[in-house]
Amino acid sequence: MNFRNLSSTFSTLMLFFLSMDSGAMYGDLLPLDKAPLHACHIATDLHGGTCSGTVMTDNMIKTASHCLRNKIAAEMTVTCPNGxxxxxxxxxxxxxxxxxxxRMMADVGLIKIKGNYSHKIPAYLTQSKDIIEILKKSKQCAVWSYGYHIESLIQLGDYHGVALSQYELTNSHIVIPNSAEVMIRSGDSGGGLYCLDQDNLWVNLGTVYGHDYEVSYILRNDYIQDFLSSYGIEEKEFNMPQESDMALDNNGNPSHEEFPFQEGQSYKVKPFSILVDQNLQQYGIGDQLNVLFKVEEINLNKATGTLIIRDVAPTRYLCIDGILCNGKYENLTISLDRLNNETAK
Incomplete structure (x- = not known):
């Protein structure tokens, strides 16, 4: 998967977002009643500095080292969703x-809190094989953190979770294309990527580092296992999700009974992002009613095809709205859950 060949329009738009003061994340918001209680807000100073973190032991919080540099412990506080x-x-x-x-290869740190976290701490994965397997099997993975969410204009510091639909693995990081359903900025730094285990508990896989114009980075727990182990943080027992019972076709791909899409058909692109330019003008909802995607090939839960613009519709947001752009409208990849499952009229 090539994340590097993006259009100049996309780069210009991303430069605008990078210039904003507050952190950001966009994509499918998950309901807070399903949120982990051990993904905590970190006030890094007395002036509104915000990062995110994960409870690892009853008195240790994992976050990013860049959230901690030049900070004073006495000026910091940690607040968790359990109150x-x-x-x-x-x-x-x-x-x-x-x-x-x-520094992204060592951008993880720990906060020792005064007092003890009182709720159950779900597992955190430090073994490579477990991280790879749960990414494949879990019914839901998400970044839970406290950055600024573009879609609903949530303020910096408000808790939210954003579903993960696409990723790429390196030996050190889980790499998420910014055209998938997650974008990571300040405020989200230090937060966690979590997946649901068989018992529907959110287990932690890694730590949010940050992003460039094209991808976001999660530092894998297995890569910094020695650091975690030196503070008594070891992988605990957990229940790996079972193999999916999704209906498969003869080639091992999800069948059209599960994903009712047909090659050769065109479908509306389902809106999920609202982008705001420097004039506070919003894009992304009504405009996408004029955008179609012609499916040419289906592979697992992704479709490859051609983007079709009907009438006149702004296109500046399309390359970061669930579509892996390569500078043109042909041979694009999109998650099937970003398409309306009714054929276009």
């Missing part, structure tokens, strides 16, 4: 954070 609020006793950066040529 507990903690003062900070100590902050611990990864020992190689300032030494490695590429």
């Amino acid at each position: 507990q609020k903690f003062e900070v006793e100590d902050i611990i950066l990864h020992p190689e954070y300032y030494n490695t040529p590429n």
Whole structure:
């Protein structure tokens, strides 16, 4: 999958978003009644600095090292969704954070809180095989954090979860295309990527590092396992999700009984993002009623095809609205859940 060949229009738009002060995430919001209670808000100073984190032990919170550099423990607080609020006793950066040529390879840190987290702490995965397997099997993976959410204009520091639909693995990171359903910015930093296990508990796979114009990065727990182990953080037992019972065709792909799409047909693109330009003008809802996607090939839960613009519709948002753009409208990839399952009239 090539995430690097994006249009200049896309780059210009992303430059605008990168210039905004508050953090951002966009895509399918998940209901808060399903949210993990151990994904916590971190006030990094007395002036509104915001990061996110994950409870790992009863008194240790995992976050990003860049959230902790030049910070003063006495000026920080941690607030978790279960209502507990903690003062900070100590902050611990990864020992190689300032030494490695590429800091994203060591951008993880720990916060030692005063007091104890009182709720059950679900598993966190530190073994490579488990991380790879749960990404394939879990019915839901998501980033839960406290950045700014473009879709509903949620303020920086409000809790939200955004569903994951696409990813790529390196030996150190889970890489998410910004054209998938997640975009990560400040405020989301230090937050976690979680997947549901067989018991519907959110287990942590990694730590939000940040993003460039094209992709977002999650530092995998298995890559920094030695650092976590040195503070007594080891993988706990959990129930791996079972193999999906999704109906498959003879080639092992989801059948059209599960995804009612046909090759050669055109479907409306289902809107899910609202993008706001510097003049506070919104794009992304009504405009997409004029956008169709002609499906040429279906592979698993993705379709490859051609984008069709009907009438006059702004296209600046299309390359980051569930579509992997390559600078043109042909041979694009889109998640099937981004398409309306009724053929276009």
